[in-house]
Amino acid sequence: MDNLKERVTIYEVAKSSGVSLATVSRVINNSGTVKEDTKNKVLAVIKKLGYKPSGLAQALATNKTTNIGVIIPSANYVYISNMLNGITEVCKDKGFTVSLYTTSHSREDALNCLERVIKSHVDGVIVFDDELNGEDLEVFNNYAVPVIDVNNSITASKIGCIPFGYEHLIKKIIEDNFTKGDKKMTFLHVHNAGRLLSRVENQFIKVHMHNDREYNIVNCDDSYQRTYQDFLERFKYVRKEYVIAYRDSIAAAVLNAATDSGLSVPEDIEVLSIIGTKYSSILRPSISNLHIDFQDVGKRAMYMLIDLINGTLIEKEYKFESVYVKKNSTKY
Amino acid sequence: MDNLKERVTIYEVAKSSGVSLATVSRVINNSGTVKEDTKNKVLAVIKKLGYKPSGLAQALATNKTTNIGVIIPSANYVYISNMLNGITEVCKDKGFTVSLYTTSHSREDALNCLERVIKSHVDGVIVFDDELNGEDLEVFNNYAVPVIDVNNSITASKIGCIPFGYEHLIKKIIEDNFTKGDKKMTFLHVHNAGRLLSRVENQFIKVHMHNDREYNIVNCDDSYQRTYQDFLERFKYVRKEYVIAYRDSIAAAVLNAATDSGLSVPEDIEVLSIIGTKYSSILRPSISNLHIDFQDVGKRAMYMLIDLINGTLIEKEYKFESVYVKKNSTKY
DNA sequence: TTGTACGCGTTATCAA
DNA sequence: TTGATAACGCGTACAA
Numbered sequence: 003m004d005n006l007k008e009r010v011t012i013y014e015v016a017k018s019s020g021v022s023l024a025t026v027s028r029v030i031n032n033s034g035t036v037k038e039d040t041k042n043k044v045l046a047v048i049k050k051l052g053y054k055p056s057g058l059a060q061a062l063a064t065n066k067t068t069n070i071g072v073i074i075p076s077a078n079y080v081y082i083s084n085m086l087n088g089i090t091e092v093c094k095d096k097g098f099t100v101s102l103y104t105t106s107h108s109r110e111d112a113l114n115c116l117e118r119v120i121k122s123h124v125d126g127v128i129v130f131d132d133e134l135n136g137e138d139l140e141v142f143n144n145y146a147v148p149v150i151d152v153n154n155s156i157t158a159s160k161i162g163c164i165p166f167g168y169e170h171l172i173k174k175i176i177e178d179n180f181t182k183g184d185k186k187m188t189f190l191h192v193h194n195a196g197r198l199l200s201r202v203e204n205q206f207i208k209v210h211m212h213n214d215r216e217y218n219i220v221n222c223d224d225s226y227q228r229t230y231q232d233f234l235e236r237f238k239y240v241r242k243e244y245v246i247a248y249r250d251s252i253a254a255a256v257l258n259a260a261t262d263s264g265l266s267v268p269e270d271i272e273v274l275s276i277i278g279t280k281y282s283s284i285l286r287p288s289i290s291n292l293h294i295d296f297q298d299v300g301k302r303a304m305y306m307l308i309d310l311i312n313g314t315l316i317e318k319e320y321k322f323e324s325v326y327v328k329k330n331s332t333k334y
Numbered sequence: 335m336d337n338l339k340e341r342v343t344i345y346e347v348a349k350s351s352g353v354s355l356a357t358v359s360r361v362i363n364n365s366g367t368v369k370e371d372t373k374n375k376v377l378a379v380i381k382k383l384g385y386k387p388s389g390l391a392q393a394l395a396t397n398k399t400t401n402i403g404v405i406i407p408s409a410n411y412v413y414i415s416n417m418l419n420g421i422t423e424v425c426k427d428k429g430f431t432v433s434l435y436t437t438s439h440s441r442e443d444a445l446n447c448l449e450r451v452i453k454s455h456v457d458g459v460i461v462f463d464d465e466l467n468g469e470d471l472e473v474f475n476n477y478a479v480p481v482i483d484v485n486n487s488i489t490a491s492k493i494g495c496i497p498f499g500y501e502h503l504i505k506k507i508i509e510d511n512f513t514k515g516d517k518k519m520t521f522l523h524v525h526n527a528g529r530l531l532s533r534v535e536n537q538f539i540k541v542h543m544h545n546d547r548e549y550n551i552v553n554c555d556d557s558y559q560r561t562y563q564d565f566l567e568r569f570k571y572v573r574k575e576y577v578i579a580y581r582d583s584i585a586a587a588v589l590n591a592a593t594d595s596g597l598s599v600p601e602d603i604e605v606l607s608i609i610g611t612k613y614s615s616i617l618r619p620s621i622s623n624l625h626i627d628f629q630d631v632g633k634r635a636m637y638m639l640i641d642l643i644n645g646t647l648i649e650k651e652y653k654f655e656s657v658y659v660k661k662n663s664t665k666y
Numbered sequence: 667t668t669g670t671a672c673g674c675g676t677t678a679t680c681a682a
Numbered sequence: 683t684t685g686a687t688a689a690c691g692c693g694t695a696c697a698a
Contacts, residue, residue, distance in 0.1 A: 009477065011675055022685045027677060034678095037683060052476070057453040058394045059675030062690045067390065069433070076419055083415040087408055090436045099454060100434040101401070104422045121389040122431060144384070145341065226616055254616045261618075281613045284558055284586045286593075343691055354669045359693060366694090369667060391691030394674045 010053040019047040030055055061123065070307060071124040073103045073115055073131050080279045081296040082130065085152070088300020089128060096308060098125070107194070109133050116141050126307045128152060128300075132196040148310040150303045153198055157318040162306050164299060166198065167323040168276070169205045171292055175274065175326060176209045182334050185244040185272060188218040190256075192248055195224065199248050202276055206246065224248070226255045233259035242270055244332075249277040253289045257331060273331040288329035294322050342385040351379040362387055393455065402639060403456040405435045405447055405463050412611045413628040414462065417484070420632020421460060428640060430457070439526070441465050448473050458639045460484065460632075464528040480642040482635045485530055489650040494638050496631060498530065499655035500608070501537045503624055507606065507658060508541045514666050517576040517604060520550040522588075524580055527556065531580050534608055538578065556580070558587045565591035574602055576664075581609040585621045589663060605663045620661035626654050 016026045021040060028034040029044045036044075047053075061067040070093065077083050086100075093100050103119055105112040112133035119127060120141065126148040129139065136156040142149045148160045155165040179187060189206045192199060203219070210217040220236075222229055229247075233256050247253040253275035260271040267273070267287050275282060278291030299322055309315035328334070344362075348355045353372060360366040361376045368376075379385075393399040402425065409415050418432075425432050435451055437444040444465035451459060452473065458480040461471065468488040474481045480492045487497040511519060521538045524531060535551070542549040552568075554561055561579075565588050579585040585607035592603040599605070599619050607614060610623030631654055641647035660666070 009675090013675080023676080024678085024685060024687095025683085028684090031677085035683060040683085054449065054452050056394075056455060056675050058390060058399065058455045059690090060677075062388075062390050062394055062675080062692090063677040065690075077409060077415045077422070078419050080412070080415075083409045083412075083418075086415075086434075087410050087436075090409070090434055094436065094438075099450065102418075102422055102432040102434055104419075104426065106426075117386065118431065120386050123388060123390045145386075226612070251612065251616055258616070258618065280558070280583065281616075284583055284590070284613075284617070286590065286618060341691090345691075355692080356669060356694075357667090360668090363693080367667060372667085388691050391674090392693075394676090395691080395693040397674075 009056070010051045012053070012055065015044065015047055015051060015053050018051065019044045067123045067125055068098050069101050069122065069124045070098050070304075071101050071103055071119045071122065071127040073105065073112075073119065073127060073129045073134065075107060075131055075133075076104050077102075081277055081294075084296035085130065085300035085303070088297040088302075089304045090300075091297075092301050092304035092308075096304075098304075098308075105131055105133055107133070113138065120145055120147070126150075126311050128303050128307060129154075132198075148307060150307045150310065152299065152303055155319065160310060162310055162315055162318040162320075164303055164306070165319065165321050166294060167321050168198070168202050168292060171324050171326055172202055172205050173209050176206065177213070178334055179244060180213055180215060183244065183272075185242050186216055186218065187244045187246065188220055190222040190229075190245060190247045190252065191219050192222055192224050192252075195248060199276070202246075218243075222247075222252065224252065226251050229255035230259050234263060237263035237265060237271075241265065244272040244274070246274045246276065248275070250275040250279055250282045250285065250289050250291060253291075253331065254281075254285050257285070257287060257289070267331055268333045272333060275331075278327060282327070282329060287331050290329040290332040291327050292324040293327045294324045298322075341388070342383045344385070344387065347376065347379050347383060347385050350383065351376045399455045399457055400430050401433050401454065401456045402430050402636075403433050403435055403451045403454065403459040405437065405444075405451065405459060405461045405466065407439060407463055407465075408436050409434075413609055413626075416628035417462065417632035417635070420629040420634075421636045422632075423629075424633050424636035424640075428636075430636075430640075437463050437465055439465070445470065452477055452479070458482070458643050460635050460639060461486075464530075480639060482639045482642065484631060484635055487651065492642060494642055494647055494650040494652075496635055496638070497651065497653050498626060499653050500530070500534050500624060503656050503658055504534055504537050505541050508538065509545065510666055511576060512545055512547060515576065515604075517574050518548055518550065519576045519578065520552055522554040522561075522577060522579045522584060523551050524554055524556050524584075527580060531608070534578075550575075554579075554584065556584065558583050561587035562591050566595060569595035569597060569603075573597065576604040576606070578606045578608065580607070582607040582611055582614045582617065582621050582623060585623075585663065586613075586617050589617070589619060589621070599663055600665045604665060607663075610659060614659070614661060619663050622661045622664040623659050624656040625659045626656045630654075 012026050016023045028036050029041050074082050090100050103115045105115050128150045130152040139149050143160050151163040153166055154163050229252050245256050253273045256273050265271050275289045275291040282289040282291050344358050348358045360368050361373050406414050422432050435447045437447050460482045462484040471481055475492050483495040485498055486495050561584050577588050585605045588605050597603050607621045607623040614621040614623050
């Protein structure tokens with residue numbers, strides 16, 4: 003029971019069943035034509051010996067690994083793990099395996115990742131990482147490995163992308179607030195929180211400027227506790243405000259601080275979270291947010307990647323538009 | 335720019351720099367002795383040609399993939415994605431790559447996974463999946479691939495494990511409630527929620543029986559909405575209860591239902607969540623829970639696996655004890 | 667210090 | 683319908 007069997011090879015199967023390698027290979031892959039008799043014979047031996055083909059050798063011979071690489075900052079953010087789930091789901095269905103490459107919020111590390119991905123011979127890559135820009139991805143083009151870039155908008159012969167649409171929606175929400183609302187808006191700026199937040203922030207500023215309205219940008223740590231404390235201070239003199247936060251835990255910090263300062267939501271304070279999780283509906287008050295189904299994004303990315311691998315991808319860009327999910331933290 | 339370069343091989347590097355394959359190989363791996371001169375020459379050519387060794391061929395030649403497989407039900411649960419992060423962190427540091435294998439809550443699927451993992455030639459496996467028991471993992475022992483089984487307690491020559499300690503703690507909490515508390519306890523039973531919950535539930539029953547106390551087991555969906563509705567009904571006649579839930583979103587459902595039924599927490603209703611997330615502290619009232627740092631679990635699992643691969647793992651079992659994090663949803 | 671030649675476990679192209 | 687045999691890209695004794 004404890005004797006570590008050496009790996010059974012196709013050679014031994016061939017010998018043991020009295021045929022050649024080629025025939026065994028044909029049986030494994032259902033390719034060519036094999037007489038029913040010999041086929042069964044070989045299959046029996048395979049079962050008896052517990053033979054499993056080496057994916058490595060197969061990959062080397064066919065130049066296909068059935069591995070796809072996923073480059074992400076870390077699996078910690080819910081939206082990323084949701085995306086990961088979408089990807090793995092499709093992968094499993096289509097016979098691919100996911101190799102995970104996480105970067106550590108440093109450009110050097112991200113570039114290092116690219117090296118490792120190239121080395122690993124993946125059949126394709128899904129990138130969801132702000133450290134990597136279009137030029138970086140050219141490396142993949144050079145090695146002819148197809149790429150889907152999520153939350154970006156570049157395409158090339160072997161590069162497709164899935165950009166997110168937040169701009170239109172945030173514009174509409176802000177302008178609605180101009181007409182129907184009664185509060186000055188504040189955007190919570192988080193240092194180094196990536197392209198997505200930056201784009202929303204830029205749009206926030208642009209819409210305000212364009213409408214000649216005042217606004218606030220407030221620096222904010224990406225930490226519940228710190229944000230909670232900061233807003234406890236802030237609400238000593240600011241008693242009316244519409245706050246836009248990056249994610250629901252930060253939004254919750256603002257809301258809890260508001261409640262604890264004797265302010266009421268959404269009458270005195272309104273809060274909008276850009277990214278929402280299932281907790282957005284569980285928290286009291288529930289938190290309005292801009293929804294994108296990231297599991298769906300993952301699935302779509304994978305489907306696009308498969309098409310790209312097969313050379314059948316027609317539309318290289320597929321945009322996911324966010325949807326406003328109105329909860330109790332905002333009036334409209 | 336669009337001409338897909340064929341992959342540069344060690345062969346071309348050798349030819350281009352006027353040395354043999356072997357020398358190039360030595361340069362790549364810093365093995366053997368190479369004259370400084372030729373080394374630099376080769377390195378220059380490598381850089382010029384943009385040569386990257388094929389991990390595939392290397393793996394085939396050395397019988398090492400530097401890949402480790404991670405078998406999990408899905409990355410959706412926060413505690414799993416936390417564990418995943420711990421694993422990837424150590425992996426990156428130690429030069430391994432993570433291959434993800436997700437199972438779909440079916441035994442057949444899980445066994446299928448094992449096949450694929452074997453095929454893929456990983457150097458080791460971390461298993462965190464309730465569908466797989468000790469016998470199933472023997473397959474790995476046969477193929478001499480080291481395994482760390484998380485949330486289980488089996489060991490073998492090439493199998494280590496990381497069990498979780500919830501029993502002692504839950505016993506203490508329950509018995510504390512017997513002496514200091516004033517409420518009958520209810521355990522939320524979720525069908526098919528895995529070993530971890532079952533074990534806690536068994537302990538819950540055992541402690542009650544042993545102390546000759548009454549208790550309730552209530553069936554419950556693993557859904558916030560359903561649980562919320564159910565408890566809204568339940569709180570029409572049950573007005574005092576100590577509820578133990580699997581995770582904080584379910585605990586929150588009970589708490590919100592309590593609040594909405596005019597009951598106060600923790601005076602009338604107490605709730606304990608077994609698994610907590612960061613939202614446990616954010617939700618109002620905050621939710622008491624039994625804490626285990628799953629990122630730490632992931633790290634430890636990976637360190638143990640590396641030792642197991644190197645044949646230097648001494649203690650094959652490392653237990654993580656949970657810690658009671660008292661919040662506002664319970665009295666003591 | 668360097669080069670030769672074989673092995674790793676498959677697939678695939680020919681003949682037979 | 684089958685069987686040799688050459689790739690696939692690299693590591694590594696062994697020889698030089």
